[in-house]
Amino acid sequence: MLEINNLHASVDGKQILKGIDLKVSSGEVHAIMGPNGSGKSTLSTVIAGHEDFEIDKGEILFEDEDLIDFNTEERAHKGIFLSFQYPVEIPGVTVTNFIKTSINQMRKANGLDEMPANVMLKKIREKSDLLKIDSKFLSRSLNEGFSGGEKKRNEIFQMAMLEPKLAILDETDSGLDIDALKIVANGVNMLRNDDTAVVLITHYQRLLDYIVPDFVHVLSDGKIVKSGNKNLAIELEAKGYDWVK
Amino acid sequence: MAYTEEELKKELETKEYEYGFYTDIESETFPKGLNEETVIAISKRKNEPDWMLEWRINAFNAWKKMEEPDWANINYKRPDYQDISYYSAPKKKEKYKSLDEVDPELIETFNKLGISIDEQKKLSGVAVDIVMDSVSVATTFRDTLEKKGIIFCSISDAIKEHPELVKKYLGTVIPPKDNFFAALNSAVFSDGSFCYIPKGVKCPMELSTYFRINQAGTGQFERTLVIADKGSYVSYLEGCTAPSRDENQLHAACVELIALDDAEIKYSTVQNWYPGDKHGNGGVFNFVTKRGICHKNSKISWTQVETGSAITWKYPSCILKGNNSIGEFYSIAVTNNFQQADTGTKMIHIGKNTKSTIISKGISAGKSQNSYRGLVRVNPGAKNARNFSQCDSLLMGNSCGAHTFPYIEAKNNSAQIEHEATTSKIGEDQIFYCNQRGIDTEKAIALIVNGFSKEVLNKLPMEFAVEAQKLLEISLEGSVG
Numbered sequence: 001m002l003e004i005n006n007l008h009a010s011v012d013g014k015q016i017l018k019g020i021d022l023k024v025s026s027g028e029v030h031a032i033m034g035p036n037g038s039g040k041s042t043l044s045t046v047i048a049g050h051e052d053f054e055i056d057k058g059e060i061l062f063e064d065e066d067l068i069d070f071n072t073e074e075r076a077h078k079g080i081f082l083s084f085q086y087p088v089e090i091p092g093v094t095v096t097n098f099i100k101t102s103i104n105q106m107r108k109a110n111g112l113d114e115m116p117a118n119v120m121l122k123k124i125r126e127k128s129d130l131l132k133i134d135s136k137f138l139s140r141s142l143n144e145g146f147s148g149g150e151k152k153r154n155e156i157f158q159m160a161m162l163e164p165k166l167a168i169l170d171e172t173d174s175g176l177d178i179d180a181l182k183i184v185a186n187g188v189n190m191l192r193n194d195d196t197a198v199v200l201i202t203h204y205q206r207l208l209d210y211i212v213p214d215f216v217h218v219l220s221d222g223k224i225v226k227s228g229n230k231n232l233a234i235e236l237e238a239k240g241y242d243w244v245k
Numbered sequence: 246m247a248y249t250e251e252e253l254k255k256e257l258e259t260k261e262y263e264y265g266f267y268t269d270i271e272s273e274t275f276p277k278g279l280n281e282e283t284v285i286a287i288s289k290r291k292n293e294p295d296w297m298l299e300w301r302i303n304a305f306n307a308w309k310k311m312e313e314p315d316w317a318n319i320n321y322k323r324p325d326y327q328d329i330s331y332y333s334a335p336k337k338k339e340k341y342k343s344l345d346e347v348d349p350e351l352i353e354t355f356n357k358l359g360i361s362i363d364e365q366k367k368l369s370g371v372a373v374d375i376v377m378d379s380v381s382v383a384t385t386f387r388d389t390l391e392k393k394g395i396i397f398c399s400i401s402d403a404i405k406e407h408p409e410l411v412k413k414y415l416g417t418v419i420p421p422k423d424n425f426f427a428a429l430n431s432a433v434f435s436d437g438s439f440c441y442i443p444k445g446v447k448c449p450m451e452l453s454t455y456f457r458i459n460q461a462g463t464g465q466f467e468r469t470l471v472i473a474d475k476g477s478y479v480s481y482l483e484g485c486t487a488p489s490r491d492e493n494q495l496h497a498a499c500v501e502l503i504a505l506d507d508a509e510i511k512y513s514t515v516q517n518w519y520p521g522d523k524h525g526n527g528g529v530f531n532f533v534t535k536r537g538i539c540h541k542n543s544k545i546s547w548t549q550v551e552t553g554s555a556i557t558w559k560y561p562s563c564i565l566k567g568n569n570s571i572g573e574f575y576s577i578a579v580t581n582n583f584q585q586a587d588t589g590t591k592m593i594h595i596g597k598n599t600k601s602t603i604i605s606k607g608i609s610a611g612k613s614q615n616s617y618r619g620l621v622r623v624n625p626g627a628k629n630a631r632n633f634s635q636c637d638s639l640l641m642g643n644s645c646g647a648h649t650f651p652y653i654e655a656k657n658n659s660a661q662i663e664h665e666a667t668t669s670k671i672g673e674d675q676i677f678y679c680n681q682r683g684i685d686t687e688k689a690i691a692l693i694v695n696g697f698s699k700e701v702l703n704k705l706p707m708e709f710a711v712e713a714q715k716l717l718e719i720s721l722e723g724s725v726g
Contacts, residue, residue: 073524073684088672088674099691162683
């Protein structure tokens with residue numbers, strides 16, 4: 001589904017990614033771990049298509065198409081979802097209105113009619129129940145005055161609503177207490193099936209107790225320096241990142 | 246595509262004025278120029294009684310001695326008042342009895358405006374009075390309203406058919422000598438709307454007037470007078486468009502509202518006059534005086550969405566004369582390219598326990614300048630007066646400006662006055678976030694602007710709110726290049 005070959009990317013002339021190779025097939029969950037500043041968030045942002053980042057070399061293929069030809073929203077329309085590490089506030093736009101707009105814009109881009117209101121409402125209810133989201137929460141302004149945990153839960157709610165093919169979760173576990181972490185993990189696990197893929201970007205192994213990855217990659221100074229299965233994460237936790245450098 | 250300020254600016258500049266078309270209807274237009282003869286000719290053309298002509302002449306004489314105000318935060322080339330035609334009317338002289346008789350081209354115009362009268366009649370029960378150039382073309386629903394004793398007609402008809410009401414109230418809230426533009430309007434107003442709601446009557450439908458400047462080189466000076474008698478209620482809507490032209494067109498309207506004891510008037514405006522092109526050529530100069538007076542326990546709410554005009558000079562105000570009366574002002578002002586707006590309100594607290602609320606949302610883009618100017622005055626006798634003001638500005642790009650000029654004069658120490666102000670910018674991170682959710686940049690800006698304006702949009706009647714949202718999108722977006 002996703003194939004990254006020898007990816008070099010920079011921002012403001014500073015090289016951050018220095019030759020990433022990564023292959024993610026449908027049905028798989030990959031965890032990307034690494035110390036601060038190793039390029040984890042840059043990788044997710046580059047896949048999503050942020051224009052501040054320059055691709056200097058290499059390619060990102062999604063379902064065999066080179067993503068460089070597509071802008072951020074077109075990539076989203078193809079089914080790429082990014083759960084933000086720091087979700088932005090949009091005052092006056094409710095959680096419901098935002099997801100409604102998002103879903104309908106996605107449908108429009110894919111040649112579908114708007115989702116009928118009753119179907120939308122049913123889906124919202126279903127997904128918010130799943131993530132234990134209070135209905136009052138849905139009429140609040142997007143991320144305005146949300147706690148760290150509420151912001152992350154809202155990201156997962158959007159993911160559940162949009163049902164992307166590829167979900168990239170950037171530090172979704174940060175700022176979550178253990179109960180919220182379980183709820184979020186449960187939401188991600190519900191999305192897992194043979195046709196979807198998940199890339200978890202995380203600093204700690206904790207999240208991986210609840211979302212068990214098929215592959216673990218360690219990113220250091222813009223390169224993947226080690227790959228393995230879930231045991232690699234446990235080993236990392238015990239030995240620290242210096243071990244792989 | 247991620248979004249830079251440069252691109253945002255470029256995109257905003259490329260938007261076109263959607264209502265820029267011209268309807269080819271034969272019209273009778275007075276030669277350019279203004280002197281006493283012009284005033285007499287307008288009055289005569291409209292078969293007005295002598296008292297009305299006298300009123301106009303007095304206003305004209307006052308105007309001649311007045312000077313155009315220069316205190317507003319706007320720069321423009323002063324209009325040459327002798328180079329404007331003060332009267333233009335579609336040539337058919339007979340008033341239309343039904344829509345079938347209206348010139349098909351005119352109907353086409355309305356369709357282009359998206360205000361299909363037929364649809365409006367059927368769907369929303371809005372009574373519409375349309376003032377095109379200077380003459381009121383069609384008033385629908387007049388009969389339905391008449392049964393309730395409601396008078397809704399052109400001001401010209403009211404002068405002839407209800408002179409006692411017009412004489413009693415015209416110029417009582419905005420005296421002819423009030424200011425330069427009000428004096429000009431008083432002298433040459435050619436038409437406008439009149440509305441009277443009898444005691445205790447709740448007007449069963451929204452009353453609506455649509456103004457449109459069509460003829461080149463003409464000024465539009467409409468006069469609106471709304472009287473809500475004791476215990477009555479009315480919601481009044483006003484919409485405006487003008488075709489795009491290279492020269493500036495002058496618009497100087499007066500709106501007077503009178504809310505007698507226990508009455509309520511809700512007055513909503515969506516102003517979309519031609520704003521000029523992206524280089525700042527053309528556009529309407531909009532110098533409007535709007536004011537209402539509140540008697541005991543009454544309430545006046547002004548809601549405005551201002552997206553058009555090259556220059557906007559407008560301060561819908563409330564004189565809270567009666568005890569326990571309430572004044573409200575909800576405003577969204579959008580400026581783009583070279584538009585300049587200096588708008589706000591005056592809340593004059595005279596009666597005891599009077600309350601006022603001001604919510605102003607200014608959105609500036611391009612090289613535009615957007616100013617809020619508001620006065621809250623509490624007179625010595627206004628015990629326990631309360632005011633809450635909130636002025637928020639949203640900026641797009643680095644070449645526009647947002648300004649706030651709040652004036653507060655409290656002469657009674659029991660007054661409670663609160664003022665809040667914020668300034669924010671649309672962030673690239675917000676745009677990227679929306680893009681990632683499949684929402685393109687145009688739609689993202691619309692979403693953010695609508696969210697910012699929500700408190701005011703919520704105050705508009707339903708049908709109008711939808712139109713207003715659409716307008717906000719048109720005003721701030723273009724095709725993504």
